[in-house]
Amino acid sequence: MNASRPPTIELLPANQPPQFYRGGAAIAELRGSVDAAEFGPEDWVASATTLFGQQAHGLSTLADGRLLRDAVAADPLGWLGAAQHDALGVNTGLLVKLLHAGQRLPVHCHPDDAFARTQLSAGCGKTEAWVVVHTDSPDRTVYLGFREDQDPQTVAGWVAEQDSAAMLDALNAITVNPGDTVFVPAGVPHAIGAGVFIVELQQPTDLSITLEWQDFLPDAAKAHLGIGYPNALRCLDHSGWSAARLAEVVHRGPGDGPRLNPLPAAANPFFRAEWLRISTQARLAPCYGVLVALSGTATLRPESGPPLPIGRGSTVVIPHGAGETIVDGEITAVYCRPPDPADVPLAE
Template sequence: MISSVPRPVVLPANQPRQFYRGGSAIAELRGVGDDRDSDDRDWGPEDWVASTTTRFGQQEAGLSRLPDGSLLRDAVRAAPQEWLGAEHVADFGDSTALLVKLLDAGQRLPVHCHPSDAFAQQHLGSRFGKTEAWIVVGTSGANPVVYLGFREDVAPEAVAHWVRTQDSSALLGSLNEIPVRAGDTVHVPAGTPHAIGAGVFIVELQQPTDFSVTLEWQGFLADAESAFLGMDRETALRTVNRSGFGDSALASLVKHTAEQSGPRVPLLAEEAAEFFLADRLHGSVELEPSFGVLVVLDGSGRLTAQGESLGLRRGQTVVVPHSAGAPALDGDLTVVHCRPPKKP
């Protein structure tokens, strides 16, 4: 039976199989090391945390389970105001309006983009598109980079030609290449062509869908049909923002927070706030009432809510319901706190 009074809970790993390699950084963070089968590490590059979202076209893959084996999605649907709060339910119904992932790119991801809310409503029957943001929590290799937006305006005919001929060099070469290190954050508006380079480990926040238009599918996906979300290529390519991203645009999307300290460090670009919120928390901090996700990056401590205490340690992920009130973190902890948007 699903409890009507949800409490903060540590979640088990949730790594639906993906088409690309990675996952060793997730295993290391979680402290499972060689206890896991190597194939799982190689093909578990994403851990979907507190997910009420399924993989595109799937019935259950991607959904998080609570420790008792029940689906978090079902628990939220059974008690939305307790999990999400009355104001959130008034705005978003029983949707958490948030998907959080740990993503460890063991290889470069393909160039792809995501639909906007308006496009998703018109063509995919969804209230949400897929704006996302990356919080870099680790890197490996000599040149950890991400790719974000075209450097210059690109004609629709050029994009269509690159996709039709699968010209990976032209696609990747047209994008801004951005070196990253732990503490950097990148906001990725819907429509922006992008890719994540090998060796980049992130906490990813996104709108709660699995919509990707894969521009560079050859060598990654089985065929072109799976690249366009069931749409024809011409329609799918309407999702692409072909505008050039100059220095000022990139500066508004990329933040460098590694040198910032204090109990609470806001992590994301200002324009991300209408989609999701994220802070890096250190030591003793009180959280405001909200549905949220905690990713413990380092240390150990406790989360106390409504008189009950939950022990925390590095590598754990926690879902926090609105009914927890104003929980308090204590101890030698570094935590990423992810939350859905607030309507102004």
């Protein structure tokens, strides 16, 4: 590996590790591909993360054949910058996905950092956020948080009996439209309805506690990540999510303006997102980032490295070492970044 060559921005091809649920047609359409894998509902963009229990599945490959994970390890300052490296170590701090649900996802949740470290020997948990790009079904529904406080024993009974109807009925059903965003803290039970297409930002791990595993996963062991449901369900948020509480994490529409932050302040320690609706030109400060182009065309002109033309369906990784990058053109995109190092909590 050549760490002396400074990293620069580059286009990333589709990276769709096989999943247990159907979907992916909207990803193929966005990217202009004629092929849509039936079980390719997730495109892992700029991924230095593997599927749970896997050695390589999920990792992104750069144009020169190197894994992004290895390139970052070889030149962490060039890719991440000194401040992010000091705060997070050799870690991109972010996984971005294109996710198109061809069927409703099961009810599930994700552990927080403390649970992931103590119970799963993982570096972090999985807080996430959804930027809704498109819906291709009349049922434009996502599910988030219990409507009322739930007794842990009641929930454990639903899981033991695989009572899907009870689990789904207990959640808040939320109708979403393109431009909406949903912040999903770790522990909160959730599901995504069929036909919803999102750009997902998340902490860089693949940890899911699947409450509703029957007809989705081959067995319960995969659903509780091998630690048993009595232990796994300790990470679940059993509290009720009122309309007022939901309003703190669900943002309606992208709003007006060329650059908008669609996520609540609670997301700041985990990741950052911007809607970019550029009509002429915008400047991106030096930072590790991932850009997903949704419409239009533009040229990215980094301070260091060659210009890169992009258009609808382009996914781009931007290293800190590229310096200030000018977005020159007319384009709509989602720009994703890891947390500001100043917002990263100190390790315990």
